Amino acid sequence: MNNNHGNIDKARPRRGLLKTLAVSSAIAGALVLGSAQAMAAQTWKIQSVWDAGTVGYDLFSEWCDGMEKKSAGELVFKCFPAKAVAADNNALFDSVRNGVLQGMNPFTLYWSGKIPASVFLSSYPAGPDQPHQWDTMFYSLGMLEKTREIYEKFGLFYVGPIQHDANIIHSKVPVKSLDDLKGLKMRVPGGMVAEVFQQFGVSTVSLPGSDIFPALEKGTIDAADYVGPAVNYELGFSQVTDYILFGPPGVMSIYQPVDLMDLTVNLRAWNQLSPELKQLVEDEVRIYSQKHYLTIQKRNIEAMEKFKADGDTVTRLSQDDLExxxxxxxxxxxxxxxxxxxxxxxxxxxxxxxxxxxxGYIDEEDIKGMQ
Known part of the structure; x- marks a missing residue:
């Protein structure tokens, strides 16, 4: 009996230890679960400049929706179309800086008035005109690091470029050379693009995208630049113009051939991510850039067949025109x-x-005397 009592007495501390371990395990599990829930609570509100219902927004929204799964629930992207939170581009820029939004998906060129360097972060007249050239400059020649350094001055983090498309010109009259541009009243984006076209006698007009169709329909303008064939066909340009102007073979546009978008986020939000999450977001932007670009190119090919079926004619500038x-x-x-x-x-x-x-686009003779 005494021995049994002794065994019972010895068992009691063991049972107490087991209870203690069980409670500790439960607490540790709760802490791990709480930590996971806290990480899952990182939700970024991101507004695109694409309108709802467009192929651009559908692609971006789909990509955003996939981030939660790819991050194992640690990061959620909540996507919004143009004007849903910030009413215009200026408000969009400020909303991300101030943290009202954690991110944006704009055309990089939009910030040329706020960040002058951004005019060189997307293609410009007769500059680098192939998508791979821009990826090379960003990812192999140090341009990404310099861009991030510039954006950090504004409380922003430039995650990376997103390849989009070329911008092309639709006109009511045929344009077969630069000389045919003289006297035309044409909608262009302004800035550097407008200044170059003015050198060839073009009367340039700045209009928002939504105003282009009615201006062409009424004859207020003779021609208009906008994005690529896929979107422009959806906007009805074949109904109000008869000609599409491209550059030389292999170059859709000589003035804005690689119209880049990007993902830019609030710097404080970016710094709250773990190194692993940061790398995931950077990698996903590069993957999405390729998907976005290739999907748009497929739609462009299909749209060009539709333009031709509607009676539109393609004209091309020559290599001499490009020079x-x-x-x-x-x-x-x-x-x-x-x-x-x-x-x-x-x-x-x-x-x-x-x-x-x-x-080999330019040489020392081309820039002689310029600084």
Missing amino acids: RFREAAIPIWFKWANKDEDARAIFDMQLEYMMNDTV
């Missing part, structure tokens, strides 16, 4: 590069690249 256009553009490149030191730093990278023999 003339570049000659007119070069002084304007330097004018914009001299707006501030950041713009100069980005342009210097691109100038060196364009002068490299692997590209």
Whole structure:
């Protein structure tokens, strides 16, 4: 009996220890669960400049919806179409800076008035005109790191470029050379693009995208630049114009051939992510860039068949026209590069690249006397 009592007495501390371990395990499990829930609570509100119902927004929304699964529930992207939270581009920029939104998906060129260097973060007249050239500059030649340094001054983090498409011109009259542009009243985006076209006698007009169709329909303008064939067909341009102007074979546009978008986020929100999550977001932007670009290109091919079926005719500028256009553009490149030191730093990278023999767009004679 005494021995049994002794065994019972010895068992009691063991049972107490087991209870303690069980409680500790439960607490640890609760802490782990709470930590996971806290990580899952990181939700970013991201507004795109694409309107709801467009192919651009559908693609971006689908990508955002997939982030929660890819991050194992640690990061959620809540996507909004144009004007849903911020009413215009200025409000969008400020909303991300102030943390009302954690991110945005704009056309990078929109910020040329706020960040002069951004005019060189998307294609410009007669500059680098192939998508791979822009990926090379960003990801291999240091332009991404310099861009992030510039954006951080504004409380923003530039995650990466998103390849979109070229911008093209629709006109009521045939344009077969730069000389045919003289006297035309044409909608263009303004800035550097407008300044170069004005060198060839074009009367440039700035209009929002929603106003282009009625202006062409009424004859207020003779021609209009906008995005690529897929979107422009959806906007009804084949109903109000008869001609589409491309660059030389292989170049859809000589003035804005690689119209880049990007993902830019609030710097504080970015710094709250773990290194692993940061890497995931960066990798996913590069993957999405390719998907977005290739999907748009497929839609462009389909849209061109529709334009032709509607009676539209494609005209192309020559290689000589491209050289003339570049000659007119070069002084304007330097004018914009001299707006501030950041713009100069980005342009210097691109100038060196364009002068490299692997590209060969310009040489020392082309820029003689320019600084």
